[in-house]
Amino acid sequence: MNLWESVTVALESIRSNKLRSFLTTLGIVIGIAAVICVVAIGQGGRAMLMQEMEKFGTNIFYVFVNFREGESTRLGDFREVDARVIKQVVPEVKYMAPVRYSNMTLRGNQNESSAQVVGTTADFARIKNFNTSWGRFFSEDDNAVGRRVAVLDGALAIDLFGRGNPVGERVVINGNPAVVVGVLEEQESVLGFNSQQTVYVPLSFLQQVTRSNFIHELVGSAASKEDVYRAMDRATSIMERRHNAPAHYTAHSMEQEMQSANKITGIMTLVISFIAGISLVVGGIGVMNIMLVSVTERTREIGIRMALGARRKDILVQFLIESVVLCVLGGIIGTMLGYGGALLIAKLAHWPPLVSWWTVLVAFGFSAAVGVFFGIYPANKASKLDPIEALRR
Amino acid sequence: MIRINEARKTYHTGTVEVKALRGVSVHIRPNEFVAVMGPSGSGKSTLMNLLGLLDRFSSGTYVLDNVGVSELSDNELAGMRNQKIGFVFQTFNLLPKMTALKNVELPLLYAGVKPVERKSRAMTALQQVGLEDRMCHHPNELSGGQNQRVAIARALVNDPAIILADEPTGALDSRTGVEIMHIFQELHRKGVTIVLVTHEQEIAAHASRILYFRDGLLVGDEIVENPVDAGQTLASSVKEVSDI
Ligand SMILES: Nc1ncnc2c1ncn2[C@@H]1O[C@H](COP(=O)(O)OP(=O)(O)OP(=O)(O)O)[C@@H](O)[C@H]1O
Ligand SMILES: [Mg+2]
Numbered sequence: 001m002n003l004w005e006s007v008t009v010a011l012e013s014i015r016s017n018k019l020r021s022f023l024t025t026l027g028i029v030i031g032i033a034a035v036i037c038v039v040a041i042g043q044g045g046r047a048m049l050m051q052e053m054e055k056f057g058t059n060i061f062y063v064f065v066n067f068r069e070g071e072s073t074r075l076g077d078f079r080e081v082d083a084r085v086i087k088q089v090v091p092e093v094k095y096m097a098p099v100r101y102s103n104m105t106l107r108g109n110q111n112e113s114s115a116q117v118v119g120t121t122a123d124f125a126r127i128k129n130f131n132t133s134w135g136r137f138f139s140e141d142d143n144a145v146g147r148r149v150a151v152l153d154g155a156l157a158i159d160l161f162g163r164g165n166p167v168g169e170r171v172v173i174n175g176n177p178a179v180v181v182g183v184l185e186e187q188e189s190v191l192g193f194n195s196q197q198t199v200y201v202p203l204s205f206l207q208q209v210t211r212s213n214f215i216h217e218l219v220g221s222a223a224s225k226e227d228v229y230r231a232m233d234r235a236t237s238i239m240e241r242r243h244n245a246p247a248h249y250t251a252h253s254m255e256q257e258m259q260s261a262n263k264i265t266g267i268m269t270l271v272i273s274f275i276a277g278i279s280l281v282v283g284g285i286g287v288m289n290i291m292l293v294s295v296t297e298r299t300r301e302i303g304i305r306m307a308l309g310a311r312r313k314d315i316l317v318q319f320l321i322e323s324v325v326l327c328v329l330g331g332i333i334g335t336m337l338g339y340g341g342a343l344l345i346a347k348l349a350h351w352p353p354l355v356s357w358w359t360v361l362v363a364f365g366f367s368a369a370v371g372v373f374f375g376i377y378p379a380n381k382a383s384k385l386d387p388i389e390a391l392r393r
Numbered sequence: 394m395i396r397i398n399e400a401r402k403t404y405h406t407g408t409v410e411v412k413a414l415r416g417v418s419v420h421i422r423p424n425e426f427v428a429v430m431g432p433s434g435s436g437k438s439t440l441m442n443l444l445g446l447l448d449r450f451s452s453g454t455y456v457l458d459n460v461g462v463s464e465l466s467d468n469e470l471a472g473m474r475n476q477k478i479g480f481v482f483q484t485f486n487l488l489p490k491m492t493a494l495k496n497v498e499l500p501l502l503y504a505g506v507k508p509v510e511r512k513s514r515a516m517t518a519l520q521q522v523g524l525e526d527r528m529c530h531h532p533n534e535l536s537g538g539q540n541q542r543v544a545i546a547r548a549l550v551n552d553p554a555i556i557l558a559d560e561p562t563g564a565l566d567s568r569t570g571v572e573i574m575h576i577f578q579e580l581h582r583k584g585v586t587i588v589l590v591t592h593e594q595e596i597a598a599h600a601s602r603i604l605y606f607r608d609g610l611l612v613g614d615e616i617v618e619n620p621v622d623a624g625q626t627l628a629s630s631v632k633e634v635s636d637i
Contacts, residue, residue: 005502016490304486307447308547309475309503311468387447391486 003321010322014329024290025330027283028370032334032363033341034276039359040342042269044351046262051352053258055187057129058225059094061232061253063239064217071248078215080203082239083121086220090234092227096220097123100206106199107172108160115156115197117173119206120219125151127221135167135182143202148178156197157183173199176209228253277366283330284370291323291378302382303390316383323375324368331367335360394554394586395421395444400453402439402609413439415609416453421555421588426581426620428597429590431606437590440606441559444588445478446470458554475503479548481558485540487532493519493543494528500551518546522576538569545576549585556580558589562596568630574599575623599623 014021065073080098087096100119105112118124125137138149150171157166157180166180178201207213218239222231232251239249295302302315310318339355346352402414413436421427429437442448443455446462455462458477465473479500480486487496497515506514519528522542532540541561548556558577562570570593577587578599591597598621605613 005508012490300486301488304488305499305503306471307445307474307480307486308500309471309551311471311503313468314471314503388442391447391482 006317006321007325009318010325013322014326020290021326021329024287025283025326025333027286028280028327028330028367029283029334029337031276031280031283032331032367033338034279035273035366036335036338036355036359036363037341037345038272038276039269040338040355041345041351042265042272043354043356044342044346044349046265046269047354048349048351049261049265050258053254053261055129056254057127057221058254058258059221059223059228060127060219061222061228061235061251061255062217062219063232063235063249063251066248066250068250069247073216075212075214077243077245077248078218078239079213080121080215082242083123083218083220085242086218086235086238087123089238090231092222092231093235094221094223095123095127096218096235097121097127098203098215099124099217099219100203100210100215102206102210104174104209106156106160108162108166109169110162111160113156113159113197115199117206118198118200119203120200121203124200124219127219130187131185132182133185134165135180137182137184137200138202142181143204146204146208147202148176148205149181149202150178151182151184151200152180153184153198154186156199159197171199173201174209178205225255228255280366280370284327284374287323287327287371288374288378291319291375292381294322295319295378295382298382299385299390299393302385303387303393306385306387307391312383315385316379319379319382320372320375323379324371327367327371327375328364331364334367335363338363394423394425394458395419395588396454396456397444398454400440400443400455401451402436402443402448403451413609414443414450417606417609417611419604419611419614421586423554423586424581424584425586426577426599426601427588428600428603429588429606430592430594430597430603431612433592435606436609437606438559439609441557441588441590444555445480445557446474471503475500476551477554479551479553479556481541481544481548481556481561483560483563485532485537485544485564487540487543487547489532492529492531493524493535493546496532496543497547497550500547504551515546515550518550519543521549521580522546536569537565538572541565541569541573542576545573545580549580553585555586555588558587560590560592562591562593567595570596571623571626571630575627578620578623595621 065071065077078098083096083098087093097120102117102119103114104117105114121143122138122140130137133154137151142149150173152160154164157164160166160171161169165183167182169180170177171180218235220231220235222228232253236249236251240246305315342355398418400414400417404411404413417440429440431437443450450463457473460473462470462473494512494515497518498511501511501514516525516528519525522545524539524542524546527535527539535543562573565573574596577589581587589600597603598617600617601620602616604611
């Protein structure tokens with residue numbers, strides 16, 4: 001008797017007991033569906049997270065003072081010219097901009113509001129992939145001559161002026177009037193990084209307003225994702241050399257951020273899958289239970305088969321295959337259910353629906369393994385029956 | 394064909410010992426039709442189980458078709474059961490979820506015969522017992538006599554050296570019993586060796602030799618000079634019916 005015939009025999013016996021077979025395998029169905037759902041949610045969530053982070057630019061890196069080593073930012077630690085030098089000297093660096101953050105009160109023609117003020121150069125918009133829905137971002141020229149111009153984000157524009165397009169209007173920043181030259185397009189983000197209302201102004205203008213040349217950090221973008229680490233290294237060492245301050249500077253990249261996020265979501269997926277996997281084990285115990293009942297019920301059948309020439313191995317294989325087929329059928333139904341569930345969740349959460357082929361493969365392999373593991377004991381019991389004793393039942 | 398010598402079988406149930414066979418020696422030649430008779434508990438079924446390799450002797454030797462079976466492993470016994478022996482039971486012992494055809498195919502399945510050949514051989518066997526029009530019926534859709542004929546087809550499908558039948562007519566009315574004996578006689582005529590247990594003298598009278606058992610011992614062994622021809626019985630009873 002070959003394997004295929006054994007499978008046929010198993011399928012026949014499963015078919016002749018449809019409801020019971022289904023109930024038996026229900027635990028496997030639920031277990032597999034749960035695992036597939038969880039993995040799909042994990043992968044979908046991760047993919048979405050990565051997409052979001054990529055929007056902010058994977059090439060971005062920051063150069064700042066090494067707080068962790070107890071250093072603190074002093075006046076003169078960063079100069080506008082540093083950014084220009086790094087950009088010129090390091091081929092891996094594409095753009096480089098100094099940044100100064102501040103919180104100030106802004107007044108438009110409708111409203112007054114407090115907002116974050118970012119003083120920087122034109123490169124900043126290129127690094128952050130900013131787009132304007134109205135007007136333009138300020139230029140190198142604006143910064144060079146210290147023009148009093150401002151670029152608002154969409155929410156702030158509506159807040160201060162009551163409309164989306166206040167280009168040409170006057171905005172007063174801590175008592176200093178400036179002209180709105182642009183409004184930024186909303187950068188859609190579920191992560192909510194951009195929730196704070198922000199106005200961008202030329203660094204030179206902010207320095208006039210605050211009467212200080214203080215700069216918080218430099219932000220840059222590398223020519224490519226692969227160049228980020230070299231760009232960071234060289235930028236820091238240039239800073240250390242120019243300011244003669246070893247170990248005073250450090251750098252951090254979005255790429256690093258993404259990697260740690262990736263790691264965390266991966267671990268979480270693994271942990272939850274493991275918990276879901278426990279339900280598979282419970283399902284397997286259910287299968288073993290019913291297989292034991294089935295062996296008892298079919299003792300006479302086993303006796304008849306033995307009388308007709310079935311070897312112990314044939315009986316063992318028959319029951320083992322029955323349990324494996326049962327579990328794999330459960331695995332198939334579970335995969336379909338899990339896939340459906342994953343699609344539904346992905347749709348509701350606006351995630352990419354991710355059920356990878358290896359998840360399905362692992363689910364199948366696992367349900368077959370459960371079938372073997374929990375089927376071997378009942379099958380062995382069946383094969384050990386004494387033919388005459390079995391026939392007497 | 395079959396040669397057993399000083400065969401003994403003792404069952405141990407708790408503290409009680411039951412000596413079901415107490416030294417039986419028989420020689421059954423090819424193409425014999427042997428009926429085994431004796432009171433209840435005399436060891437007939439025990440002998441059949443031992444002849445059928447379902448159980449092992451406590452002592453004694455058994456040679457089946459020139460093979461000494463006492464030293465065979467479980468797997469080899471299964472192979473012998475499959476190749477050399479055809480069983481017919483009092484309660485048919487068909488698998489209820491399978492059609493007649495599938496039931497008859499079972500021994501061939503374990504013999505490793507390919508599906509196509511299996512089917513055609515099973516069909517031939519069913520034809521031999523006159524059930525060619527009932528092949529796709531399940532056992533619960535067949536009469537007792539028909540079920541027993543399916544069981545006989547199953548027993549002979551593998552061309553066994555010997556067919557062992559333990560009270561094959563025990564669950565059937567007398568006319569159906571004669572029909573079954575008719576089939577056995579035809580198989581016998583074609584050269585099949587048959588050992589059949591029965592309680593009824595009329596049934597035993599169809600055989601060519603009768604063995605008598607009592608208390609686990611062989612107490613009588615006689616040749617039947619003129620076996621009753623079941624075919625004639627059936628023909629004349631049909632005549633009686635049509636006479637009325
Ligand atoms: N598995 C067993 N365990 C213990 N004793 C048994 C077993 N099988 C049979 N016996 C005993 O062995 C003896 C012979 O039994 P066996 O079944 O061979 O009788 P039999 O001639 O077939 O009777 P019947 O005509 O009623 O079928 C009986 O006393 C019976 O009780
Ligand atoms: Mg008996």
